[in-house]
Amino acid sequence: MSYKPWPHIPAIDMTLRIAEPTAEMLYPAKLELTYGSFAGEYELLLVKKNDGQLGIGRNKYPLVEEPFGLGPWMMYLNGVLERQQTDTDEESLMLKRLWLDNFGIFMRGLYDNEFYTNTKVFLRDFLYREDMVLARVDDTPWMHPHTQRMIDTDTIYYGVYDPIKSEQKVLSLAIQDEERYDRDTVTIVHNGKMLADRLPLEQAMALASITLDSGENYLAFFADNYGDLPPNTANFIIGTAGDRGQQYGFDFSDPSNAYSTVMVARFQYLPKIPQSPVRSIPPTDDEPSDTTDSNALTPARKMPVHTKGRRNQRIGQLKVGTEQVILELRDEQVEDGDIISLEVNGAVIADGMEVSRQGRRFGVSLKRGRNRIVFRAENLGRIPPNTAVLLVYADGEQRKFHLSTDFERNNVLDIIFEQNR
Template sequence: MIKNIFLFIYCFLFYSLKILAQTDAFSGSWQMEYSTAAMASPIKLELQIGVSQRNILYPAHIKLECDSFFAEYDLLLAKKNSRELGISKNKFPRFQKPFGLKEGSFFLTGSFDLSKDLKGMPVLNFLRIDSKQPAAIPTIGVINDSARLTAKIKNFLKEEDISLKKITSIPWHSVNSDCILEPALSPTYFGLRDTIYLPTRDGIINFSGVKKRKNDRVSVTLNGQVVLEKIDIEKKNQQSDILLSPGLNILTFFADNFGNDLPNISRMNLEFGNKKFALDFANRKDSAATFIVVKLVCDPDKSKERYFVENTNPGEEKLLKKDEKLVGSIISGTKILTFAIWDEVIDDGDSVSIKINNEWLVRGCPVKKTPRFITVTLKPGPNTIVFLADNLGSIPPNTSVLEIIDGKRRKSYEMESNPGEKNLIKIFYETEPGLK
C-alpha cells in the first residue's frame, strides 16, 4: 500500500514537472503601471497572451487604462526568435471609452523581448523598431481634458520605457482569440495572409526594394527557426534556397528597421516550382508593419482538391500590351464560377469594372468591406478576365481582392491599379481531363 502511494506521488510530481516544463514562456498575463509626479493617475497596461499556434503565432489582447480612459485591443504576436515576439501593426479596438486613440496604437510597433529582472522574475520589455525618423505624435487642435489625456497616453506609447511583469501563466482565451489566427474570421488584417498551397517543398527566396533607399534590413523565419537574419536587401545576390516540411509551414517576413526613412519597403520574392508570389512591405496594408506571415502547405494531392491548378504558358507575358499586366493564370474544370470582390483594408470609395472575353461582366462596381458575389460562365478553352480600376477612391491606388471560387477550389488575387491599367487573369476551362 505504502509502495503504491509513493509510486503515485512520484508519477504525479513527474508529470507535473513535465507539464510545467512545457508551459510556454510567453503565454499568460503581463502588467505594468507608469506614473510621474505630475500625473494625477497612473497609466495601467496589461498584455494578455493566448495559446500559440505551433509556438510561433500568439493571439493577444491589450488593456489600457488611465484616469477616465479605458480600452481593449486585439492583436497578433509572431515569434522572431527564442526571446522576441513581433507585434502586429493593427490593433483591433474591442472597447474604447470615452474616446478612441485612432492612430495612437501605431506607436506600439516593434517587438516584446523576454528577459528577467534582478529578482529572476520574467519580464517583457517593449523594443521599438529602429528608425532614424520616428513617427511624430499627431497634433491636437482643441486643448481640453480629453485631448490632454490622449496626448499623455500616446506619448507614453511612443517615448517611455515599457516593461511588463508576468502575473500569471494562464493563457488568455476568449471567443475572439481563435479568430485572430484565422484570416477569414479575424476582425481586421493582422499581417497574416491566406494559406498558399504549393506544388513542391523546394523553393528559392530573394529580395528587392527601391534602390534610392538604403539600410533597410529584414529577417526570415520558417516554422520558428531563423532562415536569414538582419540582411541588407541592397546587397547583391541576396538569394537563398528554402525547404519546407511536409504539410503546414509558417513563414514570417520581419522588418528589422525602418532604415533611412519610414517605413521599411523591402520585398521578398518566393518561387516554388511554377508557383511565384511575394511578401511586400511597400503594399499599403503592410506599410510600417513589423511582420508579414504566410502559411504554406506542401501537399500536392490536397492542393488539387482545394486550389486551382496554375496554368503556365512560357512567353505569354511578352504578348501583352503596354497597359496590360498578367496577374495570374489557372485551369478550371468547372464551367460556372463565382467571383467575390471586396476591399480587405478599408472602404475608401474604390470602384471597378470587369470584362470577360471582351464583354462587360460588371461596370462601376463599388468595392466594399463586404464581398459582392458574381456568377461567371466560362467558354471551353481560354477565357480572359480584364479587371479595370474606375477611380482611385480617397486613398490611392485602387485596391481590392478578387477571389475565384468553384465550390471546392478557390484562388484569390490582390489587385492594386490606377485608371487606365488593365489587370488580366487567364482561365482555361478544361472540359475534359487532358484536353489542353
C-alpha cells in the same frame, strides 16, 4: 505595468494577455490600457522572432475604446518585446520600438475633442516615448474564442495572410526593395527556424528558395529597421509549383503593412499522391495504335520541362502611367531556335514561343501597382544561353531590356502602373 510620473495624476495601467502559441510562433494577445476616464482593449498578434524577442503586429484591433479612440497612435508600439530576466528570476518584457519620427501622425486627432486634450497628450506621449517594461504576473495563458480566428484570418487582418496550398515542396523566393540602398535589414523565420538573421536586403536577395515542411508552414518576415528612408520597403515574392505556378507577394510597402514590423505568410504543403504506373501494351499488326492520328501532318512536339531550382533574376523596374502597354520580343542576334514562355502576374501569355528576328507583340492590361512579367527559357537554342530583346511601349516611349535565361534562372521585369503619374 503602471506608469505614474507624478503623484497628483492617475496612473496609466497596461496589461498584456498572451495566448498559447500556434506552431510555437504565433501568439494571439490582448492589450488593456486604462488612464483616468479612458479605457481601451485591443487584439493584436505577437510573432516569435527568436528565443528572446516577440515581434508586434502592426494592427491593434480595438474591442473597446472609451470615450475616444487612439487611432494610428497605437502604431507607436510597433517593434519587438524583448525578454528580460533579473538575478532573482523575475521575468519581464521590454518594448523596443521602431521609431516613427517621420510618419507625420504625431499630432493627428489631438484636438478633435478639446475636452479630452490633456488626457490624449499624456496617453500619446506615453505610447510614443516612455520606456515600457511589462512584469510577468502569472503563467496563465489568455483564453478566448477569438484566438484561433486571429491565426486563421478572417475579415480582420492581424498580419497573417490567407493560407496558400502548394503541391510543391520547394518554393522560389525573390526579394525586392524600392529603395535598395537605404540600409533596410530583414529577418525571416520558417516554422520557428531562422532562415535569415538581420540581413541587409542586398544580401537577403541572394536567397533563392524555401523548402516547406509537410502540412502547415508559417513564414514570418520581420522588418528589423526602417532604413534611412522609412519605412522598410522589402517585398518578398514566393512562387509555388515550379515556375509555371502562381507567385505571391508579401510587401511591407503595401498600405495594409505600412510601418509594420512583421507579416506572416501561410503555406500548406500537400504533396501529390503518386499514381500507380500504367503498363503500355504495344498494338498488334491488325490493331492500329490509338496514339496515331491519320489526319496529323506531323506528330505533336512535346517540349522538355525544366522547372526545378530556378531563381528569378530581375532585369529592371519600369513605372508607367497607362494601363495598356505593348511588349515586343525579338532576336537581335542570330536566330538559333530560342524558345521562351511569358507570364504576366501569373497568367501565361505566351507558351513555348520561338524568338525570331521579326519579333512578336503582345498587348497587356496592367493592374494598379506592381505587375510582374516573367520570362522563362524552354530550351537553350543552338547557342546557349536563351537570349532575346524585350521592347516595352508605354506612355509614347520605348524602353529596351536584354533577356538572358537558362534552366537555372528566369528573367523578371516589374512594371509599376501609377494612374496619376
